[in-house]
Amino acid sequence: MKKLLATRFTARLGVAGAIASATLFGLPGHAQDSRLSLADRVSRLEQQSQKDAGTTTLVNQVNDLQQQLSQLQGQIEELQHQNQQLQDSQKAQYADVDSRVSRLEKGGAAQAQSPAAPANAPQGPAPAPTAVAPASAQQAAPAAAPTAANATEQAAYDAAFKSLRAGDYVTASRGFRDFLTKYPDSALAPNAYYWLGESYYVTMNYPVAIEAFQRLVKQYPQSDKVSDGLLKVGYCQIELKQQDAAIATLKQVSAKYPGTKAAGLAQERLRRLQRQTAN
Numbered sequence: 001m002k003k004l005l006a007t008r009f010t011a012r013l014g015v016a017g018a019i020a021s022a023t024l025f026g027l028p029g030h031a032q033d034s035r036l037s038l039a040d041r042v043s044r045l046e047q048q049s050q051k052d053a054g055t056t057t058l059v060n061q062v063n064d065l066q067q068q069l070s071q072l073q074g075q076i077e078e079l080q081h082q083n084q085q086l087q088d089s090q091k092a093q094y095a096d097v098d099s100r101v102s103r104l105e106k107g108g109a110a111q112a113q114s115p116a117a118p119a120n121a122p123q124g125p126a127p128a129p130t131a132v133a134p135a136s137a138q139q140a141a142p143a144a145a146p147t148a149a150n151a152t153e154q155a156a157y158d159a160a161f162k163s164l165r166a167g168d169y170v171t172a173s174r175g176f177r178d179f180l181t182k183y184p185d186s187a188l189a190p191n192a193y194y195w196l197g198e199s200y201y202v203t204m205n206y207p208v209a210i211e212a213f214q215r216l217v218k219q220y221p222q223s224d225k226v227s228d229g230l231l232k233v234g235y236c237q238i239e240l241k242q243q244d245a246a247i248a249t250l251k252q253v254s255a256k257y258p259g260t261k262a263a264g265l266a267q268e269r270l271r272r273l274q275r276q277t278a279n
Contacts, residue, residue, distance in 0.1 A: 190223035227262035
């Protein structure tokens with residue numbers, strides 16, 4: 001009986017020992033699994049943090065781009081406004097020149113007809129036939145010369161101006177230069193200098209444009225194109241970043257030609273320069 005009890009007790013102890021051993025040997029594996037799981041979590045948190053930081057950077061970049069886009073839109077609107085003003089000014093100037101050309105053409109036609117009346121209606125005693133013919137020839141020759149010259153000048157000027165209106169600024173500038181070389185004393189010379197400068201201005205050749213406009217101002221101070229030419233000098237100086245010189249020129253236009261369209265445009269451009277400086 002005692003042996004039976006001892007045998008059962010020993011068996012139970014063996015089972016308990018096996019269970020304990022299994023439990024003890026299993027604990028390190030469980031702890032290792034727990035450590036791996038924690039490392040994975042830390043890694044995931046780090047990755048998530050990096051993603052959040054990247055998202056914040058991306059948001060900041062988008063905000064910066066939106067701000068830059070807003071600034072560019074403002075600059076585009078300003079350039080569109082300037083371009084519209086330039087187009088309006090050019091249209092008005094073209095219309096003004098067209099009307100002047102028409103008046104000059106009518107004046108030339110009147111001059112061509114006026115010398116004929118005295119030649120066909122002589123007064124006083126009639127001279128001998130041999131004397132009349134040479135006298136008529138002598139009177140007709142001087143009258144014909146300026147008429148032919150005026151017509152030639154007008155044709156050369158019109159050709160250059162036509163190229164300007166068509167947008168062929170290279171041909172226009174060449175035409176006006178040739179005109180001024182051939183007819184420096186022409187009544188159309190002041191306008192030719194102005195449109196020569198304009199042909200350079202619209203092609204952004206500002207230094208040469210300034211030279212043409214300044215020659216107009218200096219050589220023809222009584223011309224009604226002087227105020228416009230001086231205004232364009234100021235515009236060119238703005239484009240060349242010569243702000244102090246531009247401000248001085250625009251103030252000169254405003255003070256010297258009050259009440260003119262050029263003075264109004266000069267004052268408007270001065271206000272815009274002041275706003276740009278303030279910003």
